[in-house]
Amino acid sequence: MTVLPGQATAVTDDTAAAPADPLELAAAWLPTAEEGPGPTMTLSTLGVDGYPSARTVLLSRFxxxxxxxxxxxxxxxxxELAALPRAAVTVVWPEAARQLVVVGDVVPVTDAEARAAYAARTRYLQVLAWVNDHAAAGDTADRRRELWAAFEHDRGGADLEPPDTWAGFALTPVRMLFWRGATDAASNRLFYERRADGSWSEESWPG
Ligand SMILES: Cc1cc2nc3c(=O)[nH]c(=O)nc-3n(C[C@H](O)[C@H](O)[C@H](O)COP(=O)(O)O)c2cc1C
Structure with a gap:
């Protein structure tokens, strides 16, 4: 990624010494749970045919x-996660000249965590979780609007419970790569890898 003049400014805390614990840095970069879902991130998994598989999802919480x-x-x-519970997520903040790539192991979250995340979603996303099925996917836009309106009419504006198909996952980092850009200096990356004893190794990379 290229930082264009005027597109981004160096962020002062990025000039500080790399912390020994990358989770501290992640906590500084990622929003707190109170701020609600987001930002978006690219979630990469291994396709069952061996090709990479990637899509955008919301970070529900760190x-x-x-x-x-x-x-x-x-x-x-x-x-794909049932077949191989490993993934990478890429979060990018172009305006802050930051990118974070996290690779790790994925497990399902608890029911309580999944319910809390559902409750924190907007009404639109809560309804979407109910009506976004394979059958509706091939319908016309008008038919999908009718189905949406019928669902909301049936519920009468009541609070929604998550559907049985609502599934939450949590990614435990094994590797973390923090990219920091600047308008007046080369970008660089802090690469962290978790050792067997749980501590982290740290290296500075170009690029
Ligand atoms: C901005 C944005 C945010 C999205 N957030 C989510 C999300 O949090 N969860 C989700 O399942 N899909 C989300 N999607 C849809 C996914 O990108 C994807 O199309 C869908 O989950 C199906 O992916 P799959 O067939 O690879 O499982 C989002 C799409 C966009 C464009």
Missing amino acids: DGERLHFHTDSRSRKAA
Whole structure:
């Protein structure tokens, strides 16, 4: 990624010494749970045919240790994670000249965590989780609007529970790569890898 003049400014805390614990840096970069879902991130998994598989999802929450995301249990990504529970997420903040890539192991979240994440979603995303199925996908836009309106009419504006297909996952980092750009200096990256004893190795990379 190229930082264009005027597009980004160096961020002062990025000039500080690299912390020994990358989770601290992640906590400084990622929003707190109170700020609600987001930012978006590219979630990469291994396709069942061996090709990479990637799509955008919302970061539901960073709990200080793990990155949470939510999806439909019938989705391709859920099947891929069942086959191989490993993933990478890429979060980019172009205006702050930052990119974070996290690679790690994925587990399902608890029911309580999944319900809390559902409650924190907008009404639109809550309804979407109910009506976004394979059958509706091939319908016309008008028919999808009718189905949406019928769902909302049936519920009468009541608070929604998550559907059975609501599925949450948490990614525990094994590797973390923090990219920092600047308008007046070369970009660089801090690469962290978790050792077997749980501590982290740290290296500076160009690029
Ligand atoms: C901005 C944006 C945010 C999205 N957030 C989510 C999300 O949080 N969860 C999700 O399952 N899909 C989300 N999607 C849809 C996914 O990108 C994807 O199309 C869908 O989950 C199906 O992916 P799959 O077939 O690879 O499983 C989002 C799409 C966009 C464009």
